[in-house]
Amino acid sequence: MKKRNLRIFCLAIVTVLLLGVLAGACFTADGAANLKPVELQFYMVGDAPKDLQLVQEKINELAKKDLNVTVKFNYTSWTDFSTKYNLLLQTGQPIDLIYTASWLDYAKLARKNAFKPLDSLLPKYAPQLYKFVPKDYWNQVKVNGKIYTIPATWKEFTSNGFQYRKDLQKQFNLPEPDSLENVEKYFEGIKKNMPGQVLTGEYVSPGPGSWSFSALEILQMKYKWVNFGTPYGLVADYSNPSNIKAYWGSPEFAADMKMFKRWADKGFWSRSALSAKTDMTAFDNGKVVAIIQGQNPNKYGASLVSAKNAHPDWEIGYVPYPAVNGIAQVAHATQNGYAVPFSSKNPERALMFYQKLVLDKRYNWLSQYGIEGVHYNVKDGYYEPIGDPTKTGFGREGMNGWGWRNPDYMLFDKSFDAVKVIFEQMGTIASKSKYRGINIFDGFAEDYSSYQSERAALGTVLTQYLAPLEAGLVSDVDAAIKVFMEKAKAAGLEKIQKEYIKQWKAYCAQYNYK
Template sequence: MMKKAKKSLLTLLIVVFAMSLVLAACGGGNNSNTSEGGNNASEANNGGNVAASELEPYELHMVYPGTKQRDHDKVMAEINAYLKEKINATITIEPIEWGQWDQKVNLMIASREPVDIYFTAQWSNYVVNVAKGAFLELDDLLANTEAGQEIVASLDPAFLTGSKINGKNFGIPTNKELAASGGVVYRSDIAEELGLDMDSVQSLEDLRPILKTVKEELPEMIPLFMREGENFNSDYIGLYDPLGDSNIPGVILKDEESTTVKPRYEFDRYRNHLDLVREFFQAGYINQDATTTTLSTSDALKAGNVFMITASLKPGKDDELASTLGLNGKLKQIELTPKTIATSETAGSMLAISQSSENPERALMFVNLLHTDKYLNNLLNFGIEGEHYTRDGEVISATEQTANYSPASAWMFGNQFLNYLWDTEDPQKWEQFKSFNDEGINSPGLGFTFDGEAVKTQIAALVNIRTEYDGALNVGAVDPDEVLPRYIEKMKAAGLDDVLAEKQRQFDEFLANQ
């Protein structure tokens, strides 16, 4: 069986992964020169072992999806003071609201705006943007610079292997969990207040009486917050493996063994999820602005009037969110899918260097620091020690100022195993990650990424059509009986069959070579 055949590879990867956990638990990541804190540049390398004084000054620009924090500028000042000593650079880190992310990035790329580093992911037009020539091919930089070699040494090899396109790397993955499951995160304090039996929730359908009670008892609260990309047909709940960029049609199922590439609408679960979410939307369980909101799911929870969100889950996701959102002890999670391992996890969070960067080497130095420098990594993710948090060893505690800087984006930047643990999190969190990965089911498509170059014209048209229809369908704002046939008709007219055939051809070739 294919999944069994891949177990030996996975076992090897997990052994390496476990070793990285041990090193991370020792407080120094995988780099013996990692900075432990403070602005003492002599205590740590600069991401390239080149003296900062030998480097020309350079202003970096990085963009990522997120909400600008109240103390963003204050934290940026600390980051830039540190970077000046480390790599003689400063950086503008620009968070872009989730609802505006795709559109703004498209404009930046089209206009060749001087951006050095883009956040990217399989679910965020990674393959599409590579096909546009937006991102720099990184293999030479990774192999021939000390910063690149340190990044490679810090990562489980599964990440760089699994995120390649046509054998080449265009993004540097975040070092985090390898497996994923889908489910929901909910306000446990509200559930207790209403006497809800959350243990009864074993499937999406089981949410029906829970959401109904919340709607009736707390009419001012949104029972279930949804938005485009965060709903029942998201890859993490539908368990779709898009074999590359999730914006490009053609998927297999991560929890089944078939290797036949199909459009999502040919799978029963896709239509069942559309019908269920339509029911919930009409009943008023879902926020009525789900098609237009720019709020992320974490920001929606933080606002205080949301009971439940959908989420890609991992060990301690509820505690992690609670700490960053000021909801300690008030969030719990429910896994509703098996744990799976696919290329979407290896390429689920990456930093890419833009073709418009005037200094890719310096951009790589910064990315390397996020992978190896404990002080910088935690400064970016949690803010200023003594102000936004207090620290006792590797454990941090919230302060009155925590809410002023809590971007909840640690999974985006560098190496999560450098992150401090909140005092509300399980101290065995990283060990739990290993067990989580051990239990993962391998997708038949693990390690494959579709190269859309041969059908890029069709892909561009299909991505536009998907943008037009997916948002409303997937949150229940329109009737699938009426809208889905038009959606399918437009996709077929735009070259859907061409893309499916090319993706199947490449995938078959990949499988034949395993």
């Protein structure tokens, strides 16, 4: 019965919270009786959890009573999800709610009229939700001045960091890898003491607009750019975003590429790295001694558990890049959200349902964690899976419900505490930075319709000529830079840069980023 008490306690707390948030909003329970029955088509990327049917039925029991609505949850599966996601939206299939994300081209699709503008519908059909989401979130998701998606409001830091073997660093008396020089010394020291040990598993990975070499991310230890994808070779400092300038072709660029060549020649990564595939388990099983790219606090937390399990004698170090360059950015509002596609026949009811999903705790917990007592328990305020988490029919956030996360209701696994520590550290860094951790870059919705074919051509040039440079796998850096710049110009780099700079400056002016 303890569990029950706890539940009531939680519920009480949440209700209070909710009342606080919604102060002034009236709680008129919409009578479902005078609404026509409707079936909503709900779409999400990824795979459905095994017990989706079970949970869907439970949710529909509630939704039928509250809104006279039943919902069918559909999934794209992870195979080719981005193609399928685009097909769904572009072929006019009737869908009522669909996931949106900056990494799924939210702004571009909105511009292509894939979604319904929600500005007038929201206050009418989801008034509480409209108030619940802070004003600046609504501002951040606007495309051409209109709201096309309902953003999730959980704040998370998606900055990455350098993960390394602290035990080896200590053993061989190497400096802590917290700057480019020290990273180089760390690698060199291990190479010297453990010949034959592979150092990193760097590879060519998808970046914005093209492939790029993963080790590039280490440059976060040197620069304070708003974005490290360096779209079209343009960079701007976080403290002075409107001052955007060309990086490719600059002396710094040449110096950096020469450093990468030096690193490659010293064997910091394989000479076959351009053809390597990412191996997610390489660090944990000791194949490599560092991760440069994509290691965000969450992944570090996961690695901490799994690598320690297999090798209790290891010590794992982590240098968050924000701790070096002073820029910690909270995920932008467009990172996770839900939109109503233009093909929807029931936008009103869709919004009513979505409001329930986010703000009604019964809906929210059901859809995020499954059925309590079957899939999970809440213990001391922590989420606790029932049974083997890899074999569960409904894991934590089993429906990929990143879009309808409600920070007030979220439950965490105990192991998440390690990540929270880093989040706090990043929060401190962010609060000291000029724009208090706002992700300036992600909010910029580039409109490349006027240089689309140049962009496509450039993307292929980058993979062919820039990625080998970044990997240091060219024989003569200066000559390779010359060829790369020539090819990029032939593909239309100058036209792209000119237009992009114009748009970026207008964006900075609009939001007063100077």
